[in-house]
Amino acid sequence: MTDAAGADDTPATDRDVVVVGGGPAGTAAAVFTARYGFDTVVFDRGTSSLRQCAYLENYPGFPAGVDIDTTYDLFHDHIERVGADLVADLVTTVEPPADGGAFRVETQDGRTVRARYVVAATTYDDAYLLDCHDDFPRQYEGEDEPRFDRDHPDEYGRTAVDGLYVAGPLAGVESQVAVAVGHGARVGLGLVTDHRYEVEGLWEGPGDHRDWVVEQGRWVGEEWLENITEYHLEDVPDDLDDDEARQRAREVAETRQEWQIEADEVARRRGQGHRALAAHLDTDVLVETAVERADPETVLDALPDDAVEAYTADGAAGAAGGSVADGAADGAADGSADGASR
Numbered sequence: 001m002t003d004a005a006g007a008d009d010t011p012a013t014d015r016d017v018v019v020v021g022g023g024p025a026g027t028a029a030a031v032f033t034a035r036y037g038f039d040t041v042v043f044d045r046g047t048s049s050l051r052q053c054a055y056l057e058n059y060p061g062f063p064a065g066v067d068i069d070t071t072y073d074l075f076h077d078h079i080e081r082v083g084a085d086l087v088a089d090l091v092t093t094v095e096p097p098a099d100g101g102a103f104r105v106e107t108q109d110g111r112t113v114r115a116r117y118v119v120a121a122t123t124y125d126d127a128y129l130l131d132c133h134d135d136f137p138r139q140y141e142g143e144d145e146p147r148f149d150r151d152h153p154d155e156y157g158r159t160a161v162d163g164l165y166v167a168g169p170l171a172g173v174e175s176q177v178a179v180a181v182g183h184g185a186r187v188g189l190g191l192v193t194d195h196r197y198e199v200e201g202l203w204e205g206p207g208d209h210r211d212w213v214v215e216q217g218r219w220v221g222e223e224w225l226e227n228i229t230e231y232h233l234e235d236v237p238d239d240l241d242d243d244e245a246r247q248r249a250r251e252v253a254e255t256r257q258e259w260q261i262e263a264d265e266v267a268r269r270r271g272q273g274h275r276a277l278a279a280h281l282d283t284d285v286l287v288e289t290a291v292e293r294a295d296p297e298t299v300l301d302a303l304p305d306d307a308v309e310a311y312t313a314d315g316a317a318g319a320a321g322g323s324v325a326d327g328a329a330d331g332a333a334d335g336s337a338d339g340a341s342r
């Protein structure tokens with residue numbers, strides 16, 4: 001989607017979106033902008049709030065919690081699977097666009113990137129933001145230096161600088177991973193929706209971005225298309241020509257039909273999703289779980305001979321070092337059901 005030459009009146013950019021910070025909030029924002037088709041790069045280095053958490057126990061969907069390295073690995077894998085680039089570098093400067101231009105983003109390792117949108121998602125580091133607008137610095141009581149005013153962004157992370165968004169606790173939301181992820185998602189969705197209103201000429205309703213897939217057959221047929229088109233024509237801005245509005249609303253409805261997937265594709269994605277999760281799990285635990293849940297012969301047949309030999313030679317539970325399997329055994333030994341601290 002990036003325009004190299006700026007031929008359509010939009011600024012020449014290297015990237016559509018630069019996300020500063022690949023923690024919970026930045027990851028979520030990048031997932032939504034990249035899935036929309038925006039060329040997105042995430043820079044991630046420096047002080048992390050998440051890294052200060054010893055073990056994450058309150059992130060829904062992980063019933064016995066998840067360690068921080070695995071959380072980061074899963075987030076960063078997600079960034080790359082949606083087609084965004086993840087770069088281990090620290091953003092040092094964000095320069096807002098001069099008239100009609102692009103943001104200029106500079107990094108510690110000497111990169112310079114021009115971007116149409118910037119999302120700042122760095123709970124602690126705000127130095128690169130302070131010069132972007134006079135309203136950004138705030139002198140908090142008891143602190144020596146001004147910091148970014150966390151009350152400044154609106155609920156979608158918008159700021160006084162067009163195209164510059166702030167996500168997560170840096171935008172004033174509660175300091176919890178689940179909230180940071182939710183807010184990052186909201187900022188990513190809001191950025192896309194703003195783009196659809198301001199650049200693509202859509203309006204409330206058809207312009208509001210949704211990121212969904214549904215099973216094939218839910219949204220089919222001419223009648224469905226017409227109903228959705230009519231529904232989206234309710235709030236057309238006065239200055240838009242009726243025929244053009246109808247055509248745009250119809251295009252949006254047709255795009256929604258592309259979000260349908262067949263049952264075999266749902267099954268394929270299920271397998272892909274499980275494999276992606278398994279790739280981040282401790283191998284000893286995977287083997288133990290597989291042996292518990294499936295016929296051991298089936299498990300052994302599925303393994304390459306050399307892996308079976310290496311496994312039996314070492315002994316399944318005998319691996320040295322604090323593996324997850326060891327942690328689970330410790331939990332059983334001290335009487336807790338799942339090894340989690342209480």
Ligand SMILES: Cc1cc2nc3c(=O)[nH]c(=O)nc-3n(C[C@H](O)[C@H](O)[C@H](O)COP(=O)(O)OP(=O)(O)OC[C@H]3O[C@@H](n4cnc5c(N)ncnc54)[C@H](O)[C@@H]3O)c2cc1C
Pocket residue numbers: 020021022023024025026027043044045046047048049050051052053054055056057058059089090091092121122123124125128167168169170174175176177178180
């Ligand atoms: C001691 C402590 C314990 C916590 N325990 C929990 C808990 O148990 N459960 C819970 O839900 N929440 C916990 N939290 C809160 C949680 O860590 C944060 O709410 C959440 O991580 C915020 O996500 P974020 O993406 O906004 O910021 P961060 O987690 O800080 O992520 C920001 C990312 O940006 C990178 N970065 C920073 N500056 C730059 C830069 N200039 N350029 C490029 N990259 C940069 C960092 O390396 C980091 O990866 C805890 C926080 C602390 C401090």
